[in-house]
Amino acid sequence: MEGSDGWQFRQLLLLIDEKLGSEDVAALKFLCTDLITFRKLESVQSAMDIFQLLIDKDYLNEEDTFLLAELLYRIKYHSLLSTLGYTKEKVQERLHEKGKVSPYRQMLYELSENITNEMLQEIVFLLRNHLPKRRRTASALELLILLEKQGLLTENNVQTLEEVFTSVSPDLLATVNCYRMAKVSLPQQENTLPIKESSPSNNADIRVFNSPQETSIRFVSPSIHDNMAPNLTQVFSKMNLQLSGGFSGAENEPKVSSYKMDGPQRGICLVINNVKFDGDLPERKGSYKDAWELDRVFTWLGLEVRTYTDQTSDQIKELMQTWQRSEDHKGRDCFVCCILSHGESGAVYGKDGKLVSIRTIMAHFTAKQCPQLTEKPKLFFVQACQGKDIQRPVYVEADARVPDFSSIQQSISPSESIPEEADFLLGMATIDGYVSFRHVQEGTWYIQALCSKLQLLVPRGEDILSILTEVNEDVSRRVDRYGTRKQMPQPAYTLRRKLIFPIPRGPPPSRQY
Structure with a gap:
């Protein structure tokens, strides 16, 4: 027994x-x-x-x-x-x-996490002559396994991946190239004798590459052993912390407390979804998909979602004043506000084509203006361009005004938009001065990534800043069908504690039937 x-x-x-x-x-x-x-x-x-x-x-x-x-x-x-x-x-x-x-399996799994549905469709199309007919590939993991079964992908041969990512995603191509360079630069080991453990700094050449578009850290030549496989991303994350001066041993790091998120009611979530505008601002096709997804996800997280469509600048301000004075915040853990609209630097457009400052919106909920939310986290997610329009490819539109702006004021960064008081978080779809992208059927890159990562990582106990880092990674790897348009979100915050949503009892909306 x-x-x-x-x-x-x-x-x-x-x-x-x-x-x-x-x-x-x-x-x-x-x-x-x-x-x-x-x-x-x-x-x-x-x-x-x-x-x-x-x-x-x-x-x-x-x-x-x-x-x-x-x-x-x-x-x-x-x-x-x-x-x-x-x-x-x-x-x-x-x-x-x-x-x-193994590093090979790590590399493949990391790729699968960053292959979007659009990328997957393009890869399947490029490999259509090599894949079994009538074989439906529903996920990146299934595709990679199928390539291995077909003999098109092995630990020592990643040429197929290099060829498809050359066309589909230069960022993912760099990941494959790093693995291949590490693999071929090592002498073959015929024995399995134990090797002396060493730190990443002793067995890896980490180089920093700078370009006008990005600064990247590449793992060039790690020491690899079958039974002592290092985490390929661990070296990157450790190096990033060292560069920023923030790395210290885990045992020396002070514990960060968490916001209280176990009240009888989680909070209110406002969704302002501006789709149709007066004047020459174009319709934001696909935004209803974002609003619908935000409703499903934040309801699943326990918040009471209120959606407002096509609000003028004055109506947006009135909404903020109404919820600023609301007694509904009492007994709730947090407050969330999502704004989907066209925008300029530091501001969003109302339906009437007039701008409302993001800082003005957020300032309604400071401790002085809204005592019911004192010391409670207040989250704002803004899906709007923060700069001029750019040439738009087919099927992808930019959330920016079409005509040139003759009255753009001085640029306002996300950190300047946040009130000086604590407990605020502002998640911007893009960095200041740039456009953000929206698919006319599938919604915006940022909101879809946000909803996807919340569903994936809240059940794993991740805090909101870790989740937004994953959102940054997801969106930064996306590219339009021509491979020329990119986007980089940017969070800013004055949070004093970790914000961890309680794990919902029910399955995420994406798994509900």
Whole structure:
């Protein structure tokens, strides 16, 4: 009969299994592809099936749960690590010693996380002569597995990826090139003797490349060992922190408290959706998709969503005054306001073609003006251009006014838009002076990425700033169909604590049928 330790271990695995959704299971299957055969993985229906296969191969047992911790870390489900006795920092420390997910598999999974639906369609089209006919590829992970089965993609041959990303995404091509350069620059090892552990700075050449468009850090020549596979992104993140002067050992970092988010009511979420305008401002086709998605996601997060369509500048101001005085904030944890419109630097347009300052909008909710929200987080997400229009490709429009602006005032950065008081967050779809993009059927890049990342990362216990960093990454990798139009969101904040939304009981809207 199974002992008490074995019973508790099984109960722990069942607990983790219950927390993971279908997308998480697909990610775990993919990361385990080098450890378990394709044939066995194809029959997997749940995370528990994967755990059993790992137990059968002696990769996982009650004495050693590190591989499971590594897998949860790789899919960024950090909130579950504590159930195994780990933290994100502890897993990072032991990856060089015990990591089993190869750099090749890490690279592929990182690519899959950044391949948008539009990119996926283009890749399938480019590879149509190499893929089985009538085989529907629903996700980037499925496509990568299919390429491996077809022999078009292996650990030592990533040429197919290089060819498609040359046309589809230069950013993802750089990721593949970094892996290939690291792979070919190393001598072949014929033995599996243990190697001395060393820090990333001793076994990697990290270079900073500057260009007018970006500053990037590239991982040129890491030390790779089958059973000591480093996390390819770990070196990047550590280097970024060192460059900014913010890196210190995890054990020395003070704990940051979190905002209280366990009240009887989560909060109010206002959605101002300006679609049709007076005068020469064009209709914002596709914005209804954004408003609908914001309603679904913030309702799922427990907020009471109120949507207002086609508001004039005066109506926007009146709305702010009404909610500034509202008693509904009492007993609620937070306040959220999403504004979808055309815009200029530091301002958004009302339906009447008149500008409203973002700072004016936010200033209604300072502690002095709205005491009910004192010391509570106030989040503002603005989907609007912050500069002049640019040449627009087919199917993608810019949220900026078509004629030249003759009355543009001095540029206002997002940080200048935030009131000087604490507890504000402003998420801008684009940096000051630039346009933001909107698909006329699928909605804007920024709002769709925001809703997607909230659904993915809130159940994993991530805080709002970590989620917005993922949104930045998602949007920055998107490109229009001609490969010439890019966008970079920008958050600014005076938050004093971590903001972590409680994990909703129901499944995310994208998984509801």
